[in-house]
Amino acid sequence: MSVFKTTLIDCRQCGRRIMVRAADAERGSIVCSHLGCGAINTLSAGFQYDENIVRGLPAFGQLTYLGDSQLIYPLQFGRNVIGTSDLCTVQLDRFMHNGRCFISRRHSTLTVAFDKWTGQLRYHLQDGAIDNDGKTHQYSLNGTKLNATPLQKTEIVDVEDEGIVTLGGVDSFRLSHYVIPSAMLDTYKVELDFNPDRTQ
Ligand SMILES: [Zn+2]
Structure with missing residues (x-):
């Protein structure tokens, strides 16, 4: 089981930093807490791929x-x-x-x-x-x-x-x-921070 690390993201509307906690990650969204903003930011991306994969192609x-x-x-x-x-x-x-x-x-x-x-x-x-x-x-x-x-x-x-x-x-x-073959892609998958976790 992975440990959730509190993460900072940039608000899509005001561009200021917002702290993402485990509960937000589970909900899949976070409301910007900055004064006058209040935008709902979706926490969609669960993973990306390591670009070192290109060296082996x-x-x-x-x-x-x-x-x-x-x-x-x-x-x-x-x-x-x-x-x-x-x-x-x-x-x-x-x-x-x-x-x-x-x-x-x-x-x-x-x-x-x-x-x-x-x-x-x-x-x-x-x-x-x-x-x-x-x-x-x-x-x-x-x-x-x-x-x-x-x-x-x-x-x-x-x-x-x-x-x-x-x-x-x-x-x-x-x-x-x-x-790029999917079997190769799977080995270069990088989980992003706001994924499963419940420690904080
Ligand atoms: Zn904002």
Whole structure:
């Protein structure tokens, strides 16, 4: 049996600290005691997942070229710069269309992150990439689309499993998420403080 540790949370309405006791945790909610607030804060989260799980993963998802399903580009955890330059994390072939390639040297950025609440990987897509100097963000020449919708400059979008990313208006890729197996997830479950306990 675990021991309840009194926990402080931030009130969702006024942002001030509230002390959560065992009785509140059992009830599943707590009323903010700060003057003039009184918001009801739900104590829903019972657990999250330890992000060290990503160290043991065999893969982080991949992009498959729709013009040739043999062309598969694996992703790595963190930031993937995608383009034709050999300095990219994901170096694409120079796909030619009537003698032209529409993909920029550093075309898009696909960031693979771990969501500790769902225990799964998330994929964030942005047009362009941080320059090699690490300071300026350069956009692609011909743009990036997700499921046929162009991304605005500075926009960052979540890419779902099987989402279609189009670079330069011509070349499209299907994203395959890496799904973390539930048996592995179970071993990285972290119980949060406001869970069962009755000592205080
Ligand atoms: Zn409050």
